[in-house]
Amino acid sequence: MSTSRRIPVIVLGIGNIGRAFLTQLxxxxxxxxxxxxxxxVPVILADVGGAIINPAGLSDSVLEAAVSAQINWQSLAGQPNAQPDLTGLDLIRYAAEHGIEHAVVVDVTASEGMTPALLQALQQGYGVVLANKRPLAGPWANAQTFFHHTRVRFEATVGAGLPVNTTLRYLVDTGDVVHRIQGALSGTLGYLxxxxxxxxxFSSIVNTARAKGYTEPDPREDLSGIDVARKALIMARLAGWELDMDALRVDPLYPDAMRDLSVDEFMAQLPQLDSDFAAYMGATSGVPRYMAEIDANGGTVSLKMVSQQLAAQLRGTVNQVTFWTKRYTDLPLSLLGPGAGMEVTAAAVLQDCLSLAQTTN
Ligand SMILES: NC(=O)c1ccc[n+]([C@@H]2O[C@H](COP(=O)([O-])OP(=O)(O)OC[C@H]3O[C@@H](n4cnc5c(N)ncnc54)[C@H](OP(=O)(O)O)[C@@H]3O)[C@@H](O)[C@H]2O)c1
Known part of the structure; x- marks a missing residue:
């Protein structure tokens, strides 16, 4: 008979990462x-339309059926014994009311609205694991609980499977002082x-990247720099700098006038930017990199020409982050490797779940 401690797992979001996570688990x-x-033990799976729940544990065959349904774009609400419309805060409360204790809630959505559900989970004594950056990069007044609470993990949010956040946490926990962080943190913009x-x-690159699924369907979600800015803010907050988004200057790779166009109009107007990018490339020496540079006062997220830094050696979707600290000064501490991908991201989520489970009484 197994003597293992049983840790219920509640998975919010069954997209690319959620599915890879369930398969790995x-x-x-x-x-x-x-x-x-x-x-x-997975006990609840939820998407935007509803949830499937079994406090005793969802069987492998039920999990497989749910994953297959999602691949075919069918909501969990259509699964046998599903609870349609039970999501978010209501779902987390429902879990407690139905006797689910000491659970780990995994947020693998890309949703803005998860904060209340995640805070409720913590109040109920659950642990929280995020691949979703949004709750961590919202206003500090709301997000600070996630940074201070010992039962929250979010390794996958920066650098996917690279141990960026763990490294920062370790530096700070052991009394090092972070002075400056610099990184190339977007696989999509790295490719570009x-x-x-x-x-x-420029316009051909964006068209190709979009056709290959490297960008979001609306490429402005990548080209705006906001996803990189969220990662920069998460690292800043881990470093102990209680910054908000307005402390970062974020330079999108398109002008303001193109912000409110439809996706089709935006794609049609992209070639108008080609000459600007060609001129930028010709004017300065070095290679272009979309970089985040932050310190205790704020920072920038922008396209730069670099030559001396490690970032100049990057190719394609590789990510890199460098920390200058009290202990790592002349030779800073750098991490480099794949910064996106379902398998490495899901593995970081699974490792976070294991880490929480091991500290649960
Ligand atoms: N892909 C990567 O390499 C990578 C790396 C690091 C971090 N991440 C982050 O990981 C997260 C997941 O990425 P992904 O590629 O798996 O996204 P995705 O394929 O778009 O999946 C998101 C899932 O979340 C569900 N969802 C949305 N709102 C929800 C809610 N309120 N409650 C429950 N489920 C909800 C969606 O359901 P519907 O389908 O029903 O809308 C969908 O199943 C994102 O935050 C992303 O930024 C991704």
């Missing part, structure tokens, strides 16, 4: 149980910068 569960004595470096034309 199903495969790793018995190994983790044997090695660490914790059994991570490498292609510019190779002499390709």
């Amino acid at each position: 199903t495969r790793a569960r018995s190994t983790l149980s044997t090695r660490y004595g914790v059994d991570l 910068c490498s292609s510019l470096e190779d002499g390709e034309i």
Whole structure:
């Protein structure tokens, strides 16, 4: 008979990362149980339309059916025994009312509105794991709980599977003082910068990246720089700098006048930017990189020409982050590797769940 401690897992969001996470969890569960004595048991899966729930544990076949349904764009609400419309805050309360204790809530949505549900989860004594950056990058007044609470983990939010946040946390916890952070933190913009470096034309690069699914359907979500800014803010807050988004200057890769166009209009007008990018590339030496540079006072998120930094050596979707600290001064501490991808991101989420489970009494 298993002597493992049972840790219920509530998964919010069954998109790319949610599905990869469930697959990894199903495969790793018995190994983790044997090695660490914790059994991570999925009890609730939720998407935007509803949830499937079994406080005793959702079987592998139910999980597989839910994952397949999502791949075919069918909501969980259509699954047998689903609870349509039970999501967010109501769902977390429902979990407690139905006897689910000491759970880990995993936010793998891309939703703005998760903060109340996640705060409620903490109040109920649950742990929280996020791949979703939005609750962490909202106003500091709301987000600070997530940074101060010992039962919150969010390794996947910066650099996907790269241990960026763990490293920052370790530096600060051991008394180091972070002076400055610099990083190339977007796989999509990394691809764009490498292609510019190779002499390709801006509008063709964006068109190709969009066709290959490297960008969001509306490429402005990537080109706006806001996703990089969220990552920069998360790192700043981990470093101990209680900044808000207005402390960062974020330079989008398109002019303000193109902000409110439809996606089709935006794509049609993109070639108008080609000559500006060609002129920018020709005017300065070095290679283009979309960089976040932050310190205790704020920072910038913008396109730069770099030559000496480690970032100049990056290719494609590789991410890089460098910390200058009291201990790492002349030779700063750098991390470099894939900064996106379902498998590495899901693995970071799973590792966070395991870390929380191991500290649950
Ligand atoms: N892809 C990467 O490499 C990567 C790396 C690091 C971090 N992340 C982050 O990981 C998160 C997930 O990414 P993804 O690529 O898996 O996104 P995705 O494919 O768009 O999936 C998001 C999922 O969240 C669901 N959802 C939205 N609102 C919800 C709510 N209120 N309650 C429950 N579920 C809700 C969506 O449901 P519907 O389908 O029903 O709308 C969908 O299943 C994002 O925040 C992303 O920024 C991704």
